[in-house]
Amino acid sequence: MxxxxxxxxxxxxxxxxxxxxxxxxxxxxxxxxxxxxxxxxxxxxxxxxxxxxxxxxxxxxxxxxxxxxxxxxxxxxxxxxxxxxxxxxxxxxxxxxxxxxxxxxxxxxxxxxxxxxxxxxxxAVNASVVTANELEIDLVARIVKRNNEIVKLTATEYNLLALFAKNESKVLTHQYILKEVWGYGYQTETQYLRVFVGSLRKKIEENPNNPQHLITESGVGYRFQ
Amino acid sequence: MxxxxxxxxxxxxxxxxxxxxxxxxxxxxxxxxxxxxxxxxxxxxxxxxxxxxxxxxxxxxxxxxxxxxxxxxxxxxxxxxxxxxxxxxxxxxxxxxxxxxxxxxxxxxxxxxxxxxxxxxxxAVNASVVTANELEIDLVARIVKRNNEIVKLTATEYNLLALFAKNESKVLTHQYILKEVWGYGYQTETQYLRVFVGSLRKKIEENPNNPQHLITESGVGYRFQ
DNA sequence: CTTATTTTTTATAAAATCTTTATAGAATCT
DNA sequence: AGATTCTATAAAGATTTTATAAAAAATAAG
Known part of the structure; x- marks a missing residue:
């Protein structure tokens, strides 16, 4: 290269x-x-x-x-x-x-x-499957697997995770996430985000109290890795 | 396998x-x-x-x-x-x-x-017969068998199932399904889809109340596996 | 032309999801 | 250290989505 x-x-x-x-x-x-x-x-x-x-x-x-x-x-x-x-x-x-x-x-x-x-x-451009250790996110099939088992996500949970996956290891601000997932006009509803990040962590993290994938960037937003 | x-x-x-x-x-x-x-x-x-x-x-x-x-x-x-x-x-x-x-x-x-x-x-495309456990869908002969017995499907039921079979384990949105099966202009008729998914389940699922093949993805669409 | 079959509508109950509220704990700032 | 802001979580309430039956309309078959 x-x-x-x-x-x-x-x-x-x-x-x-x-x-x-x-x-x-x-x-x-x-x-x-x-x-x-x-x-x-x-x-x-x-x-x-x-x-x-x-x-x-x-x-x-x-x-x-x-x-x-x-x-x-x-x-x-x-x-x-x-x-x-x-x-x-x-x-x-x-x-x-x-x-x-x-x-x-x-x-x-x-x-x-x-x-x-x-x-x-x-x-990023051509990868339709994003992988992070035991996680696998297929952005075309709209399917998330953890240790090769399908994780059942709601529509909003999936949209949120997909946004993170497309921006792996990049800090996304609350505003930006809310705008992308919920749409323009929801940029102040930070609490929605907390609730959904919480439920996502329960589903994709080994130990939701000590998240390895969905990282909090206090005062700024979240980061997926 | x-x-x-x-x-x-x-x-x-x-x-x-x-x-x-x-x-x-x-x-x-x-x-x-x-x-x-x-x-x-x-x-x-x-x-x-x-x-x-x-x-x-x-x-x-x-x-x-x-x-x-x-x-x-x-x-x-x-x-x-x-x-x-x-x-x-x-x-x-x-x-x-x-x-x-x-x-x-x-x-x-x-x-x-x-x-x-x-x-x-x-x-994919090249496969003319899609099998999923006890189900067998022959896309060329337009015949569906369950435990080796022919399942009688109406035209719309078959078209719907064939679409699912061609997109195994991929989430298909309501819009997309409606467009493919009923045609452009029917994309908002989600209720049609519910009715037909219901009757398909009665014919192909062991227990229609707990579907193993035709999975609901709430708020998004359906997935066949 | 009548009957049978299939598709479309309508209605309603059940399930799933989303939003909101409340509160405790953690992180950050002064 | 104390005050303040930010975050996590549970749970109740509201809303949306889904499943199902059954009637009405359309289409096909005899």
Whole structure:
């Protein structure tokens, strides 16, 4: 397989250097931009396999860059931010960020998230069957199996799980989930979500009190892995 | 049912070993070949239920092997490749590959795809007789037997059951069923469906109150198994 | 033309699912 | 540490969906 190409949009030289060294030693091809304008231009000229985007850029906020990118760029965008600000995170994810990390971050974690994001973007398109350990979700047949046995799910439970499966290991915000599963206008009914995540966990988790698949991201949403 | 037999054509010993262990522990019988020539010979002498074919073989490209196989071998062929190359994928699928996976692959996913492929090849279009335990549905002769006795069905009942049989273990939505059996414009007549599913159950189920074949998927549709 | 069969409608009881409320516990913030 | 917000869970109530019988209408058969 060819080296995956990663574009880093960040104005801090230390971060740039750190990322470059780590990514290159992990066999990624690295391309760098220091401003929003430069980054967008580079992404447009030669679309990379993944973009790492800093929120605090000199010329334009990362949010704006993201929303601009998302008009035509479908591959993963991972957000970096010095702020551990919930509103910021939620807004970024809602705009279409694949993942987010707060500085300072652990390099190992970043690499893992990059791997996960790239893997997903490669298999997502044509994979009709999503598997996660003992779980198997067939998005065409609309059937969920656990240890090869069919799990009986209600329509809403299935829709919810399918949404998670399509966005494996990506944090989905409450708002986004509610909009996708219940429809526009239900975005404030967070309690629905809690109830249904609860019943899903009872059906798909080994131990629902210590979920391994449906992970709570407090204040933000949920993540499926 | 007998163990399904899988032929692996791959020259990398690690992959061979990995596949062998995983497949055998999932109750498949595994046969192995290390070259294209050997693989074709083995497939011809004793046709397996599925072939896993590596694209990068020492003596001949997997594409050639595939096209040669397809002259007489109709069962699933899953391609493995180190290249995540769209042109390659398209070309393989066009030559008749059932599925395509890039190395490194997740074992769970491969197993799921194998299951899906085998299931499809057993029931899909090419099968004119679908059997489910004591039931036998001959789609060419339009005859349904239960414990070897002919079941008398009306035209609509038969059309409905045939649709289910062609889509075994797949959830079909009300809308879809209505469109297929009654035609475009009947998609809201869900009650028809209930009535006919009811009468079908009386004819094909051991105990119509606890159906084993025609399963209700509340809020969505029905599933035949 | 009459009768039998099949399909469509209507009505209603039962089952399943979804929504809402209440409350206790966990996580996060100040 | 204490206050506040967020999360999990159970359970009651409301709503939707499903199953079934049976009548009415349409179609086919004799």
């Amino acid at each position: 060819n080296k995956a190409e990663i574009l880093i949009i960040d104005d801090e030289p230390q971060i740039q250097k750190l990322l470059q060294i780590n990514l290159e030693s992990n066999d990624y091809k690295v391309v760098q931009a220091r401003t929003a304008k430069e980054g967008i231009l580079m992404a447009a000229n030669h679309p990379p396999d993944l973009i790492i985007l800093d929120i605090g850029l000199p010329d334009k906020s990362g949010h704006e860059v993201l929303s601009e990118l998302r008009h035509w760029y479908a591959k993963p965008v991972i957000i970096l931010s010095v702020l551990d600000n919930e509103k910021d995170i939620v807004s970024a994810l809602d705009t279409g960020a694949t993942d987010y990390l707060t500085k300072p971050f652990r390099t190992g974690e970043l690499l893992a998230r990059i791997r996960a994001a790239i893997r997903r973007s490669q298999t | 007998n163990k399904a037999e899988i032929l692996i054509i791959d020259d990398e010993p690690q992959i061979q070993k990995l596949l062998q262990i995983n497949l055998e522990s999932n109750d498949y019988k595994v046969v192995q070949a290390r070259t294209a020539k050997e693989g074709i010979l083995m497939a011809a002498n004793h046709p397996p239920d599925l072939i896993i074919l590596d694209i990068g073989l020492p003596d001949k490209s997997g594409h050639e092997v595939l096209s040669e196989l397809r002259h007489w071998y109709a069962k699933p062929v899953i391609i493995l490749s180190v290249l995540d190359n769209e042109k390659d994928i398209v070309s393989a699928l066009d030559t008749g590959a059932t599925d395509y996976l890039t190395k490194p692959f997740r074992t769970g996913e491969l197993l799921a795809r194998i299951r899906a492929a085998i299931r499809r090849s057993q029931t």
